[in-house]
Amino acid sequence: MKIVACVKQVPDSAAKVIVENGQVTWGDAPLVINPWDEFAVEAALVQKEALGGEVTALTVGTENSKEALKHALAMGCGEAILVSDPALASTDSQAIARVLAAAVRKIGDVDMVFFGRQAIDGDMGVTAAQTARALGWPALTLVSVISSLDAGSGKVSVERSTEEGRQVVESKLPAVVSVVKDIGEPRYPSFMGIRKASRAVIPTWSLGDLGIGAPVSVVKWPQLENAPVRQVVTELVTGSSSQEIAEQLADKILAEKVL
């Protein structure tokens, strides 16, 4: 099995993200691998361990995105590749998908590409499906279980999480998969893994290396603001007993006509 796990570097989910002078800042909070992508790396490693082969971590970003790749290496990926190019500043999701697709083609003979369900910065949740489309491969999104995978016959069977429950889908390979948390808790990087990752040389590919020009980006973000502060006056309900508190609370909630 030749597997690619796509990752993104994002501000930590506990970061206090704000806009200052039109720029997004997150203070001294660390940049980390997107938490959803850890599940993608985990899923990729589980398949590699079962079937043999290799997992390559892939990202598009600036030089400091290598930290996310190092985390993937420390978890157990064999290789990591950074795609970085000045022409990729402020690209939209479709352009990123085309770049990722070109990188997957350059890696060559890939059976599966794993993604997390979405990145916690842009919250778009479209890159896996768009990369699949750019590759012309089936997209198996929001996968919670990989029931069977057979590289020999080129088939995979998965359960996808949808609003109504799980959809069981069989697909031919190669395919793109995005995973949700149910796929399994990501492992912690081992001490040996961290040492190996810290010494790893991560190749950087430019658009020229991929043999493509800068893809056109058509989505623009003219304005970014802090979310409006919640205007709320909190009223604490008190009483001599839980019953009394509950009775008052129920009356107040019903008076607000939210039920």
Next chain:
Amino acid sequence: MSNKIWVYIDQFKGQPHLASWEALGAGRSLAGALGGGVTAVVFGAGAKDIAVEAFRHGADEVLVADDPTLTDYRAEPYTSLLAKLAKEASPDVILFPTTTRGREIAAMAAVDLNTGVMPDVTALDVQDGNVVVTRPVYAGKLVAKAVCTARPQLITTRIRAFPKPEADPSRTGTPTEVSPVLGEEAIQTKVTGYTEAGGGVSLIDANVIVSGGRGVSNNPALNPPSGLDEKQAEIWRAQEGFKLIGGLAEVLGAAVGASRAAVDAGYIPYSHQVGQTGKVVSPDLYIACGISGAIQHQAGMRTSKMIVAINKDAEAPIFKMARYGAVGDLYAIVPALTEAFKKRLGK
């Protein structure tokens, strides 16, 4: 097919997802600003019946495709058909409800149509003939405006962010049938079945959510059965706590939510998690029980219309977001609240 505004109607086994009508209502508002009518698009089993509903909810024209290759939602044949229709008719905008299917088909159609996708938007505006969308990013910590310079502009509307139009039974029309573009042999995937979701109300669609956090396991008065180790006893206590949460939810017709701390501790399955790495919800009423209100959790529920907090720690950040709060033991207050609502709601 000359309407500038199209709306994709999402359905599952012949039942339209109600957020489709919210998208259709948003489409009508855009048509008011940009001119022309609204075309609804319905694929899959029962598409013609759903078309009747689409007319009633404001569509001027409905395109339907019902074919064995389209019976179940599959990304490839659905995307290929939508993209082909859009290439022929060149709409300015295609709206989709932000269901799992709506987001996926919008994303993939954007690649086929070489245009942009703007998912999960909470507001729409028109400036100089362009649609300006409002999207929460960083789990709602920030709000961005976005525009797409290519056509069509593919936009998915956040569930419950737009009002659902009233159905008007006097509105009728004849749907236009269209044919699929992919034969079965050209489709790489097969749907082999479904497993039902656990019972209860879906979090995303819920008007009311009752959520539990780490605090649901903090009842020292409960004596777990013998033979459990410390962790098992903690989970047993938490599950007793979630029974109380579930009891309140049942009386209110609410969905049951949970904080990440509760999910990570193994108290309740991940499908209940509300927060940045769980579901983002905006119910009319959110009752947080034993939840401190970490940023991670706030990100998933801050757009709730009204928040009520029950927590024994008066300093918990959740109280800053709450309209009403009760400082105290959730093991006593939640069952009492369930009884109080039972009385008042005649249940």
